[in-house]
Amino acid sequence: MKNIILYCRAGFEKECAAEITEKALALEIYGFARVIENSAFVIFECYESADAARLIFEISVKDLIFARQCFHGSVVINDLPTDDRVTPIVGMFTGMVERAGDLRVEVPDTNAGKNLSPFCKKLTVPLRNALRQNRLLTKMPTTVLPVLHVLFLTSNCCYVGYSYPTLNSGGDQTLTN
Secondary structure: OOOOEEEEOOOOOOHHHHHHHHHHHHHOOOOOEEEEOOEEEEEEOOOHHHHHHHHHHHHHHOOOOOEEEEEEEEEOOOOOOOOOOHHHHHHHHHOOOOEEEEEEEOOOHHHHHHHHHHHHHHHHHHHHHHHOOOOOOOOOOOOOOOEEEEEEEEEEEEEEEEEEOOOOOOOOOOOOO
């Protein structure tokens, strides 16, 4: 996984991209930002997977001006089956972290994202249960274990990843279940 996914306000994607690029360069981590205007998120792709893991460990979202949240993420998962979205998502988390202490199912802060909120709320409980059954999610305090993130762009398209509880936004995102 070479991506860092950063949430920002819609319209501030370029500023968010410039900020993470600057912070990464200061740590001698190299990559490039992918920006879609008014999407309310930015993808920073590191050239090396180890650099992405280091970047998410060394940069706190609290030290960023334009980012509201960030996590170490996968490539986009497209074409999730409508009859079972949970299994492919759980499969993506397998091997990503040994165990996590929290799950956040989130959407971009856009009108399209807000329309996805009811869908995400319905999916959260079955996803949480499946992650627990697969021993990927526990009830341990989130100050000890990573936080799992699922960022839905549409009902069949998402990014998955993780952040560290001491470095993330603390759960003040659009959707936290």
